[in-house]
Amino acid sequence: MxxxxxxxxxxxxxxxxxxxxxxxxxxxxxxxxxxxxxxxxxxxxxxxxxxxxxxxxxxxxxxxxxxSGNNASYDLDDLEPTPGSDFIKLSPKLLTEGFKENKFFFKMEVTVSIWGDSIGKKLNDKHILKSVIYKEETAILILEFYDDCLLKIKKPGVIYYSNNYLKIIHAREILWQITGKTKSFYQYSYLNTGKTIKTKSNTNWKSHPYDFGIGMNALYLQG
CATH class of the missing domain: 1.10.287 (Helix Hairpins)
Known part of the structure; x- marks a missing residue:
């Protein structure tokens, strides 16, 4: 490879x-x-x-x-699922309800990609979802994993689910939180300004512009 x-x-x-x-x-x-x-x-x-x-x-x-990075177009993803399609379209509320009813694959291990950033910071580790919460008043979707990792997605857009992935096409901001060896929390924020992705962290992590692209899916969970 x-x-x-x-x-x-x-x-x-x-x-x-x-x-x-x-x-x-x-x-x-x-x-x-x-x-x-x-x-x-x-x-x-x-x-x-x-x-x-x-x-x-x-x-x-x-x-x-x-x-597929900076200039990608997800027009095909915006198509409505048809009978026989291998994916379904969800709202944050339907996603939350589906998790509670154990309808989807969420007990599987998944890796995390945020606007294409998928290396390090435990993003490429295997995670299992523990809870899904959507706060309508603030439009924040919270995904919590069993290994104490956490995703907060502000103003999530269209959500698609298939048997081996879950992806959110657009979002305003995504916060990725992980737990260190001393049980301290390390946070990595990705803010969509409309033209680029601005990052910040409470660690010494410095993002590299090649690590992500604004034209990519805001969040991609790969099973």
Whole structure:
């Protein structure tokens, strides 16, 4: 998998370099001196920078995550489920009621992804849901796990459930809380500003822009 990821990253990183290299060649041959050299150098520089950016993003986030990240569209997810569909559409209230009635897969172990961020901070550990609470007055959905991890989703949007995942398409803010070795609480906040995801924490964690994308599902629980 790592070999494939690196190979894919190299191929994708070459594309902007080739494109800007072609533009540089055209500028060099068509523009009068000394501007032809200046234009060519600028284009090659832009190509190198974009290639470096693409390679590092894919190498950190993975090929599939990168392709679906910042510019993803979830129009297909907004379609109404049809008879025979392998997923159902839920509101936060219906999700809460379904958990209480033990209708869904929630006794299975799941991993957590928040706007694509799924590595470290116990996100990629296996968790089992303990309770689901929706506070209508504040529009906050609370998911508590047996290992003392906690999710608070403010203003959750459309929710979809299938046999192996649960995802929330949009949200205003998501708080991920875990328990440390000394039973202290570590919190990681992801705020959707409409243009980007702003993060903060009561730890020394510093988020990396390649770790998540605003175009991805706000929350994804993978069974």
């Amino acid at each position: 790592n070999v494939f990821k690196i190979l894919f990253a190299c191929i994708q990183a070459l594309l902007p370099l080739i494109g800007f290299g072609f533009i540089a060649l055209v500028l060099y041959t068509e523009i009068l001196p000394p501007f032809h050299i200046i234009g060519a150098i600028i284009c090659v520089g832009l190509g190198l920078y974009l290639s470096w950016f693409v390679f590092n993003m894919i190498n950190r986030r993975g090929a599939i995550t990168t392709m």
